[in-house]
Amino acid sequence: MFEKFKQWFLNNQRQQQRQKIADVMRFKNAVEKINGETYFIAHAQITDIPEILQVEQQVYGATPWNESAFSQEIRRTKDRLYLVVRKNDRLVAFAGCSFSYTKNEAHITNIAVVPEFQSHGIGRFLIRKMMRKAVLLDMEVMSLEVRVSNVDAQRLYKKMGFLPGKVKKNYYFGDREDALDMQLNLNYLKGNE
Secondary structure (H helix, E strand, O other): OHHHHHHHHHHHHHHHHHHHHHHHHOOOOEEEEEOOEEEEEEEOOHHHHHHHHHHHHHHHOOOOOOHHHHHHHHHOOOOEEEEEEEEOOEEEEEEEEEEEOOOOEEEEEEEEEOHHHOOOOHHHHHHHHHHHHHHHOOOOEEEEEEEOOOHHHHHHHHHOOOEEEEEEOOOOOOOOOOEEEEEEEHHHOOOOO
């Protein structure tokens, strides 16, 4: 009898956890004000991929990820969240995050803002959205990699509480530039969101 109860209890817990994840990963598209400007924020769709690749091209001069990689990521709705930002129906930014339930870690996989919209608070806004989702999922750490040459992004991440870690040699495909690993302890945010 105890074994049946134990199994029922574990199944019930797993079901509740799956429902919590599904609820948290849901994102309601919205019009948002960022530094006084109005933007449309939406859950990324497969149809957004060509524009996402254009943003990558503008920001990085190449497309580090291809259509197939983005398609696989966007389809993983249980442990990934990809958001796009539009201004007057033009995709001007995107961000992606993976959530590892076994490691209790959220990882910013991609973030890019077209050059003319950089320094408008969009990147910070997107990271905060991902941080809120990670806290709701009881993640303890948020991590990301950033090019060692991208000091502007590093400065933003440091202002947001990310701490620099180790350097990953030859990390980026193509130019083989090193990446700086950065991490944020999310435990201090719990209860403040």
